[in-house]
Amino acid sequence: MRTSRRRAVIPLRALSLLLGMVLATILNGPPAATAAPATARQPGPGTDYATDDPFTSARTAWWRQDRFGMFIHFGAYSQLEGEYRRADGTVCRDAEWIKRNCQIPVDEYEDAAQDFNPASFDAEAIVKAAKDAGQRYIVITSKHHDGYAMWPTKQNGWNLRDHSSFDQRRDILAELKSAADAAGIKLGFYYSIWDWHDPDFADPATFPRYEKRMYAQLKELVDNYHPALLWFDGEWDADDPTNRWSAQDGERLQTYLHGLDPDLITNNRVGKRRVVDGDYGTPEQEIPDAPVDGQLWESCMTLNGHWGFAAYDQDWKSPTTLTRNLLDIASRGGNYLLNVGPDRLGRVPQPSVDRLREIGSWLRTSGQGRAVYGAGATGLVDEPSWGAVSRSGNRLYASVTSWPAAGQPLHLTAKAPFTVTGARVLGSGQRVGVAKAGDGFDLTPAGGPVGDIASVIELTVEPAPAAPQGRGQGLREEVFANETFTGPPAVTRTDPTVNHTWRFSGSPAADVPADHFGVRWTGYLQPRHSETYTLSAVSDDTARVWIDGRLVIDATTPHGPQVDKATVALRAGHRHAIRIEYTEQTGEAHMKLLWSSPGVPQQIVPRAQLYTP
Numbered sequence: 001m002r003t004s005r006r007r008a009v010i011p012l013r014a015l016s017l018l019l020g021m022v023l024a025t026i027l028n029g030p031p032a033a034t035a036a037p038a039t040a041r042q043p044g045p046g047t048d049y050a051t052d053d054p055f056t057s058a059r060t061a062w063w064r065q066d067r068f069g070m071f072i073h074f075g076a077y078s079q080l081e082g083e084y085r086r087a088d089g090t091v092c093r094d095a096e097w098i099k100r101n102c103q104i105p106v107d108e109y110e111d112a113a114q115d116f117n118p119a120s121f122d123a124e125a126i127v128k129a130a131k132d133a134g135q136r137y138i139v140i141t142s143k144h145h146d147g148y149a150m151w152p153t154k155q156n157g158w159n160l161r162d163h164s165s166f167d168q169r170r171d172i173l174a175e176l177k178s179a180a181d182a183a184g185i186k187l188g189f190y191y192s193i194w195d196w197h198d199p200d201f202a203d204p205a206t207f208p209r210y211e212k213r214m215y216a217q218l219k220e221l222v223d224n225y226h227p228a229l230l231w232f233d234g235e236w237d238a239d240d241p242t243n244r245w246s247a248q249d250g251e252r253l254q255t256y257l258h259g260l261d262p263d264l265i266t267n268n269r270v271g272k273r274r275v276v277d278g279d280y281g282t283p284e285q286e287i288p289d290a291p292v293d294g295q296l297w298e299s300c301m302t303l304n305g306h307w308g309f310a311a312y313d314q315d316w317k318s319p320t321t322l323t324r325n326l327l328d329i330a331s332r333g334g335n336y337l338l339n340v341g342p343d344r345l346g347r348v349p350q351p352s353v354d355r356l357r358e359i360g361s362w363l364r365t366s367g368q369g370r371a372v373y374g375a376g377a378t379g380l381v382d383e384p385s386w387g388a389v390s391r392s393g394n395r396l397y398a399s400v401t402s403w404p405a406a407g408q409p410l411h412l413t414a415k416a417p418f419t420v421t422g423a424r425v426l427g428s429g430q431r432v433g434v435a436k437a438g439d440g441f442d443l444t445p446a447g448g449p450v451g452d453i454a455s456v457i458e459l460t461v462e463p464a465p466a467a468p469q470g471r472g473q474g475l476r477e478e479v480f481a482n483e484t485f486t487g488p489p490a491v492t493r494t495d496p497t498v499n500h501t502w503r504f505s506g507s508p509a510a511d512v513p514a515d516h517f518g519v520r521w522t523g524y525l526q527p528r529h530s531e532t533y534t535l536s537a538v539s540d541d542t543a544r545v546w547i548d549g550r551l552v553i554d555a556t557t558p559h560g561p562q563v564d565k566a567t568v569a570l571r572a573g574h575r576h577a578i579r580i581e582y583t584e585q586t587g588e589a590h591m592k593l594l595w596s597s598p599g600v601p602q603q604i605v606p607r608a609q610l611y612t613p
């Protein structure tokens with residue numbers, strides 16, 4: 001029922017728009033970047049939504065390097081500071097979910113919002129707290145599930161300017177934007193799709209009206225504040241109010257956002273929180289125990305037990321835990337988005353500020369931040385029990401949380417041959433003995449740890465030499481307008497990379513329909529290292545991969561977006577035969593081929609290492 005909401009008209013409209021665009025381009029030349037309408041890229045056969053590889057693109061470079069951000073949960077709920085006193089005198093506690101979880105009647109919640117006056121909101125102080133913490137980007141709630149907009153939106157009156165006791169001349173998002181710009185900190189906005197306040201949200205018949213306002217609000221945010229990223233939430237299926245946000249809705253929204261700003265980074269909750277949605281995964285209140293396959297990722301976590309301000313929650317995590325979380329996350333290639341919840345006046349709680357400052361102080365001490373900024377997962381060694389190891393270029397940063405007893409070694413298990421040419425403890429003159437031992441190395445520091453939180457041993461490493469970058473142009477790609485690879489291909493061409501996001505409406509070519517097609521890639525894969533590579537296929541509906549004639553990935557049961565992996569030993573400079581067969585039956589279509597190895601961070605297999613037959 002719901003899927004029929006808006007599908008029917010697309011192909012014709014897309015065609016006429018496409019024709020119009022082609023004509024306009026012929027007549028006027030390419031449209032100016034700033035004037036490009038939001039509809040510049042219409043879905044339809046031939047559309048590929050993949051524009052780059054987030055693992056390596058310039059678009060995401062700042063996000064991948066910055067590693068550590070500040071989340072801010074601030075909204076009408078902050079006025080209640082976590083407690084709702086019912087008429088009968090009983091108290092119900094919650095934070096940003098208080099409206100729903102304490103069943104506050106709409107008029108009472110609106111009354112509370114009417115009193116909301118965050119006069120002490122100090123953008124410069126917040127940016128300074130982030131800066132002192134070593135946080136390099138900020139994501140603030142522009143609208144949480146309660147639907148209350150924290151900027152003067154023109155789409156409704158349920159916002160901080162029109163429904164509060166706050167100074168009407170002030171705009172806290174604008175204030176935060178200019179303070180962040182001045183400090184060289186990126187600003188992004190959280191935006192909840194699920195909306196408890198808008199009466200049009202829950203009914204499929206009226207949802208298009210809501211969606212129109214949502215699009216208009218997002219356009220206001222992008223046009224007026226130029227956020228570096230959008231952090232969606234509330235995309236899950238829910239009742240009360242009903243939420244049927246679908247993957248198709250996500251496809252439309254992502255297309256729209258790309259039209260507004262092609263450089264925007266979005267999290268995976270823009271769709272349905274899957275490996276193919278948005279630019280990065282969003283583990284919440286948890287840290288994955290290993291690098292994540294197929295997608296960038298960011299763990300968002302609280303400083304105490306709540307996102308929004310809760311006066312009663314004084315259960316704060318220790319600076320040690322928080323800093324070690326950051327080290328664990330960076331060593332597994334992720335980002336850490338650590339939350340503060342300002343009180344009803346807009347002040348960040350002092351215990352939060354104190355903890356943030358301690359993390360920042362650790363990061364600033366003796367260059368220990370190098371274990372985090374610009375560093376990421378290393379495939380060179382196994383994660384040790386005594387700490388976390390990240391890599392930045394030819395440096396490994398072993399952040400030791402269990403310092404050994406005098407004379408005792410820390411063992412590192414090597415996953416590929418490399419040599420260690422230098423070792424030192426940041427912030428200490430002590431010697432570090434390095435000896436080959438068993439399956440790796442023993443590091444034996446001569447002295448004690450430099451601090452309680454973690455002490456960083458910086459290793460300079462020389463990996464085995466790599467073969468030079470290849471000169472490949474990609475694989476041969478044959479596209480069939482059927483799932484059985486029958487008859488002559490509709491299209492044969494060289495595909496620079498296997499990195500495709502056709503979703504529901506797209507397909508590999510304009511004359512290949514969005515459903516029931518097959519794609520075969522053939523050619524050679526030429527690695528630069530003699531190592532065990534992990535190949536990952538991100539696919540929907542089926543994927544098979546052969547290396548040197550051997551079937552290594554065999555995901556032939558039709559499936560939704562998923563990652564299938566194979567480990568293969570490859571030889572540097574050698575051309576290994578590769579064959580990939582992908583089919584799309586109905587629904588959504590995706591196919592990506594990534595690799596990683598001890599020497600190569602996870603990424604789409606690059607063009608230069610792919611050759612046609």
Ligand code: H79
Nearest residue numbers: 073096097144233234236237238239284300307
């Ligand atoms: O903004 C913060 C939280 O308020 C928000 N995400 C972070 C960043 C968040 N919302 N919900 N959750 C976290 C937990 C999810 C609860 C759910 Fe359910 C349980 C969603 C689906 C099952 C309750 C029942 C809500 C919908 C159905």
